[in-house]
Amino acid sequence: MNRxxxxxxxxxxxxxxxxxxxxxxxxxxxxxxxxxxxGFRSEIDFNKTKDPAKKRVCIFGDSFTAGDGxxxxxxxxxxxxxxxxxIEVYNFGLPGSGTDQQxxxxxxxxxxxECDLVILVVLVENIxxxxxxxxxxxxxxxxxxxxxxxxxxxxxxxxELFNNPVxxxxxxxxxxxxxEKEKVDTGGRFGMARSIVNALGLKELTQKITKYQPVPEYNxxxxxEWLVMQxxxxxxxxxxxxxxxxxxxxxxxxxxxxxxxxSYQARFHELHGELGIDVFDPLDDLLKYTMEERRNFxxxxxxxxxxxxxxxxxxxxxxxxxxxIK
Amino acid sequence: MSQDRYILGISAYYHDSAAAIIKNxxxxxxxxxxxxxxxxHDPRFPVNAINYCxxxxxxxxxDIDAVVxxxxxxxxxxxxxKNCASVGASSASTFNSxxxxxxxxxxxxxxxxxxxxxxxxxxxxxxxxxxxLSHAASSFYPSPFTxxxxxxxxxxxxxxxTTIGHGKDNSIELLKEINYPNSLGLLYSAFxxxxxxxxxxxxYKLMGLAPYGKPIYADKIYQHLIDxxxxxxxxxxxxxxxYMDTGKTTNQKFHDxxxxxxxxxxSVITKxxxxxxxxxxxxxEEIFIKIARHAQKLTGSKNLCLSGGVALNCVANGKLxxxxxxxxxxxxxxxxxxxxALGACYVGEHLYFKGARIPANGKPDLQMGTYLGPRYNDSxxxxxxxxxxxxxxxxxxxxxxxxxxSEINKGKIVGFFAGRMEFGPRSLGARSIIGDARNxxxxxxxxxxxKYRESFxxxxxxxxxxDVNKYFDLDGDSPYMLIVAPVSDAIRKPVTIDENWDGEDxxxxxxxxxxxxxxxxxxDYSARIQTVHQDTNPQFHNLLKAFRDLTGCSVxxxxxxxVRGEPIVCTPKDAYLCFMRTxxxxxxxxxxxxxKEEQPKFEEKENWQLKYELD
Numbered sequence: 001m002n003r004x005x006x007x008x009x010x011x012x013x014x015x016x017x018x019x020x021x022x023x024x025x026x027x028x029x030x031x032x033x034x035x036x037x038x039g040f041r042s043e044i045d046f047n048k049t050k051d052p053a054k055k056r057v058c059i060f061g062d063s064f065t066a067g068d069g070x071x072x073x074x075x076x077x078x079x080x081x082x083x084x085x086x087i088e089v090y091n092f093g094l095p096g097s098g099t100d101q102q103x104x105x106x107x108x109x110x111x112x113x114e115c116d117l118v119i120l121v122v123l124v125e126n127i128x129x130x131x132x133x134x135x136x137x138x139x140x141x142x143x144x145x146x147x148x149x150x151x152x153x154x155x156x157x158x159x160e161l162f163n164n165p166v167x168x169x170x171x172x173x174x175x176x177x178x179x180e181k182e183k184v185d186t187g188g189r190f191g192m193a194r195s196i197v198n199a200l201g202l203k204e205l206t207q208k209i210t211k212y213q214p215v216p217e218y219n220x221x222x223x224x225e226w227l228v229m230q231x232x233x234x235x236x237x238x239x240x241x242x243x244x245x246x247x248x249x250x251x252x253x254x255x256x257x258x259x260x261x262x263s264y265q266a267r268f269h270e271l272h273g274e275l276g277i278d279v280f281d282p283l284d285d286l287l288k289y290t291m292e293e294r295r296n297f298x299x300x301x302x303x304x305x306x307x308x309x310x311x312x313x314x315x316x317x318x319x320x321x322x323x324x325i326k
Numbered sequence: 327m328s329q330d331r332y333i334l335g336i337s338a339y340y341h342d343s344a345a346a347i348i349k350n351x352x353x354x355x356x357x358x359x360x361x362x363x364x365x366x367h368d369p370r371f372p373v374n375a376i377n378y379c380x381x382x383x384x385x386x387x388x389d390i391d392a393v394v395x396x397x398x399x400x401x402x403x404x405x406x407x408k409n410c411a412s413v414g415a416s417s418a419s420t421f422n423s424x425x426x427x428x429x430x431x432x433x434x435x436x437x438x439x440x441x442x443x444x445x446x447x448x449x450x451x452x453x454x455x456x457x458x459l460s461h462a463a464s465s466f467y468p469s470p471f472t473x474x475x476x477x478x479x480x481x482x483x484x485x486x487x488t489t490i491g492h493g494k495d496n497s498i499e500l501l502k503e504i505n506y507p508n509s510l511g512l513l514y515s516a517f518x519x520x521x522x523x524x525x526x527x528x529x530y531k532l533m534g535l536a537p538y539g540k541p542i543y544a545d546k547i548y549q550h551l552i553d554x555x556x557x558x559x560x561x562x563x564x565x566x567x568x569y570m571d572t573g574k575t576t577n578q579k580f581h582d583x584x585x586x587x588x589x590x591x592x593s594v595i596t597k598x599x600x601x602x603x604x605x606x607x608x609x610x611e612e613i614f615i616k617i618a619r620h621a622q623k624l625t626g627s628k629n630l631c632l633s634g635g636v637a638l639n640c641v642a643n644g645k646l647x648x649x650x651x652x653x654x655x656x657x658x659x660x661x662x663x664x665x666x667a668l669g670a671c672y673v674g675e676h677l678y679f680k681g682a683r684i685p686a687n688g689k690p691d692l693q694m695g696t697y698l699g700p701r702y703n704d705s706x707x708x709x710x711x712x713x714x715x716x717x718x719x720x721x722x723x724x725x726x727x728x729x730x731x732s733e734i735n736k737g738k739i740v741g742f743f744a745g746r747m748e749f750g751p752r753s754l755g756a757r758s759i760i761g762d763a764r765n766x767x768x769x770x771x772x773x774x775x776x777k778y779r780e781s782f783x784x785x786x787x788x789x790x791x792x793d794v795n796k797y798f799d800l801d802g803d804s805p806y807m808l809i810v811a812p813v814s815d816a817i818r819k820p821v822t823i824d825e826n827w828d829g830e831d832x833x834x835x836x837x838x839x840x841x842x843x844x845x846x847x848x849x850d851y852s853a854r855i856q857t858v859h860q861d862t863n864p865q866f867h868n869l870l871k872a873f874r875d876l877t878g879c880s881v882x883x884x885x886x887x888x889v890r891g892e893p894i895v896c897t898p899k900d901a902y903l904c905f906m907r908t909x910x911x912x913x914x915x916x917x918x919x920x921x922k923e924e925q926p927k928f929e930e931k932e933n934w935q936l937k938y939e940l941d
Contacts, residue, residue: 002362002378002700002897007709018705023381029444030377032384039705071386169715 005033010165012104013149015039015094027301032071038109040092041066043073050114055087055325058110060102061121062129064249066093069304076305079314084322090115096137098129100152103232104161107239116325117243119317120236122229124248124264127217130232131225132185133163134171145170146184152228159231214253218263226267230275237277243324245278246271247317252298255286278324285316331679332389334379334447335670336439337396337460337663341526342367344664344749345375346698347383347390348671351684353468355382356698356749358664360893364900366938367527368893371438372667378700380443387443394453394674395435396460396666398484455673457483457666458634459500461658464669465631466493467676468693469656470686475625477617480634480662481511481526488617488634492625496676496683501624507570508562510613511636513552516567516575517606521599522589525575533641534783536607537850538832539600543584544608550583552609558617595782597830611642618651628653633669637661637808638751640854644810647802659696659806660750668749690803695862697756699747702898707915710898717924718915723865726917727872734762735877738911739776741887743901744865748894752807753886754856755788755866757894757901759910761845761883763787768845768883770837775909778935779890782832784854787846788884790870791857797843797881798855807856807884817842818851845883856884891938907934 003022006014018039023030037045050056059065059077067075077091092110094101099122110118129135134146148167152159173181217225237244248268253259261283272279286294289312297309305313335346338359346356355378360366362374380387436452439445446452455463461478476491476498487509491500514532515525523531554560566583568574581587589599618630630652637643638661647655658665675681686692711718721729730740739761748754759776761768763785773781786807787797794800800811821838841847848854860867874880887895889908895901898915905913905920906928913920 002374003702004706004710004713007705008713017709019703020706021381021384023377023384025373025377029387029442030380032381032386034384168713 007039008166008168009108010168011108011150012094012097012101013147013166015105016041026069027299028069031067031069034072040090040109041072041075042091044088046090046109046113048113051088053086055084055117056090056113056115057087057117057119057321057325058090058092058113058115059119059121060092060106060110061249062093062097062102062123062126063095063304064093064123065091065121066095067091067304067310068095069299069302070307070310074307074310076310076314076317079311080318080321083314083318087321087325093121096135097126098132098149098151099126099229099232100130100150102126103152103236104150106236111239115242117245117321118240119245119247119321120233121247121249122233122268123251124215124218124254125251127215127225127229129185130228131183131217133180133183134176135185137170139170146173146176147171152232154224154227154231159228159235212253212259213263214251214259215264218267221267221270230267230271233271233277234275237275243278245280245320245324247280247282249313250283250286252303254283255294255297256291257287280317280320282313282316286312330389331391331675331681332383332385333671333674333679334376334390334393334443335396335455335460335667335672335674336372336376336393336435337666337670338371338435338438339369339399340397340663341369342662342664343369343372343375344660344667345372345379346668346671346749347379348668348675349383351467351672351675351681353668353671353692353694353698355379356660356668357700357747358660358749358893361699361747361896364893366891366893371442373442375667376442382700387445387447390443390445390447392449392453392674392678393439393447394455394670394678396455396663396670397457398454399435453670453674453678455670458486458489458503459498459673459677460666460669461633461661462489462491462493462498462500462631462669463672463676464660464665465633465637465656465658466491466498467672467683468658468668468691469629469631470689470691471629471631471654471656472683472685473627474629474631474656475618475621475627475652476631476633477621477637478632478634479510479614479617479636481515482506482509483666487511490617490621490624492627493631496681498677502620504559507564507567508560510560510610511634512567512569512575513562514606514610514636514639516569516580517602519575520580520584520588521602522591522593522595524591529635530638531780531783532603533607533639534848535595535600535603536641537604537848537852538782538835539597539602539604541605541608542601543605546583547605547609551580552613554613554616556616557620557623558613559620560613594830595780595832600832607639607641610636610639611645614639614642615646615649615651618646618649622651630655631658632656633658633661633665635662640808641810641852643808644852647809656691657806657808658750659693659748659752659808661808662751664750690805690859690862693806695805695859696749696754697746697863698749699756700896701746702916704916704918707898707918710902711915711918711920714902715926716902716920717926718918718920721917721919723868723917726914726919727869728876729919730869730912730914731872731876733912734760734873734882737762737765737767739768739772739909741901741905741910741913742866742869743887743895743898743913743915745863747896750806752856753884753894754805754807755858755863755884757887757896758788758866758884759887760788760885763843763845763881763883764877764879766837766839766844771909772845772883772885777885777888777890778908782836784848785846785883785885786854786856787843787881788856788858788866788870790867790874790880791859793874793880794855794857798853800855800857803859804855804857805859805862807854810852810854813841813843813847813851813853818847843879843881846881889934889938903934
């Protein structure tokens, strides 16, 4: 990597460096990344004040929203902007972040931005990130290092923030207290088994046979992780003074039907029913495509959406957004 | 759909791979792969340089109209087969290795391009430009001339080693060529190897060594090694050279001619090497001038464009300039194979697509000072420094220039990192190490404690363009450090030659103060000059002005920002590492100033001195 992409941020942990113009090498050859004055992937600078002649939509999420693996213009946020006349879409996506960090990012950068709709895109895997206190990263030397991340817990029914401000320097796993070592997000379940299966090229087959459930944290309405997720979304919703939409974005296992989505769908359905928060689930729309088309929604090895994947997500979201902002 | 025409040019597989991109005939970016891979003269397919070109142009690969390769691998293979057939069984190893290389890699350029960017461009195929046509294009099209003679001289490309051409508007006609195995470049390289330096990078050292010696072997070279005609055409006596059959540039007969085996690398340099260097330099200059005269005769032009590795011989360039065969000379700053990437772009634009040329419109040229590489903005630099907890001071432009000028005046050495990185082998004030040219200890300090290189090697001056004739006998531009000119009489100082000097120990000679600018005055009172221009590098120009305001002197030492064997730094991280590994006192990353004493303790896991192969 020729350029550093992220900089330390005391509240969120990190954010994109502002005013970057770079191309990231990737299995597709590479993709273009431009960040704006506030340090978000965008072709335009952000302003708090809105052009009265336009509708503005602000989207928050992780790398699937930020657009890892594709150039800015191919992301679903940008495709939505191209599809609906008279709107501008601000993409606040931050790769590697959990819903907790996205909520902090909203408070830091998005709260005072005039807009007509706030969309929180929850890659359903993000629930795993909100339970972690640390994440692994690979530094420039290719070494695995651990960085602290902020996280929330529920205390007396209220959200409480920890690791804030975040330690700026990397930590060593061996220096962490035993109780904290298990709070390091290693990127998924069954780390060692996953490595072996992946190395053997049996990932998809194994997941299908074992009916792999990538996010068991949704299995019940009272798992600690879901309670935190629910708490964050509830508080976020209360801070938004315009329309607020939550979009659970399915992992490829759900799109390609190797895993059962019922658990997470149930949780987000409850969110709508119990808290009155608008939820739009795009999975049904995505399942209308042929299996071959759906496989092309992600890259060959990188699970992030391809331009075709982004286009399909945008196509699903456009009518919902049009309905909410009209 | 975009109406702009983008052409990606690539040079690779031989020496110093590079990529370049132009848009409607205008240069957008160009860079050598070595700067990203950190492997000096990296010959591999320039994946990182291509990525950078697309980054700078900020386009998708599907927007590229054509991908042009600077060479024609099939013709190169043809030459190798015929070479081996003519030499016979002794060339078997050359044939085998070249065949593996060519068939294994070079014929699969399209596959490499597909793998790297996923497309062959809108054209759907690679355009193979031809080696010397790429060189010619790299010097003519960015030049300010609408018409010019074009001379390209290098080791070998496909069959050609020397070509004369004529450029007019958007066309180039190659008029004459000298073919392999006769090669002025390979002759020079043979002496480079024989004198104990590395071929393809040590030629510069040989040129720097030449003024210490006398050309006493010139006649021997003419008598035995090369037959030169008045029109500059020449033939080598191949019985003295090994490159056709053994892969080595010289053979036993060559060694016998000069009475000894080649000097071992890193061993003591003796008077013999100095005289050999002076001799081959003298011969090269004479042939170069004859070729240029013939080119003028063939074309009738007043303008000359130069390229090819031999065009980096700035001593010969300076002599050529003073011969006044041409009114104007323009030299491609990336004259070697890297520049072929840029030439390939132009071949695509003007010869394949027949695009009209962009007029220079009063600009000195279209090369933009050759600042064609990556830039790092303040946010990126600050993020890098903060993440690593490096100590810095952020100044505005005026504060920075005053501080640096003052520190340089005190004898401090500065790593200067500003704006877009240079394309080509020279540092020109974007990635430079700079110091006070008036300081008599600067040359030895920079050579031994910063660059870790041979003490005889001279340093180059960077001088405000408007003040150049105060210090040097040069009445013109030399923005690319490709012209050597004498230091003016007004600032020279007499030297005393010890009558007992045995000609072997160079140190007393090196340490003599020859002018008011001892750090940049070579033993023969010459200097390899960079004129610094406000329009192409305002940051460096402003620093020189601040130094002039403080000291009355508008000259600084300017050497490449690297250590021996290391590619010139590209990123803030590369610059910081070089700063901490050497005796550089201050690092200026744009307007972020770092002082050595204030930095946290520097530790490295690996021994960087083992990392870089000596050049």
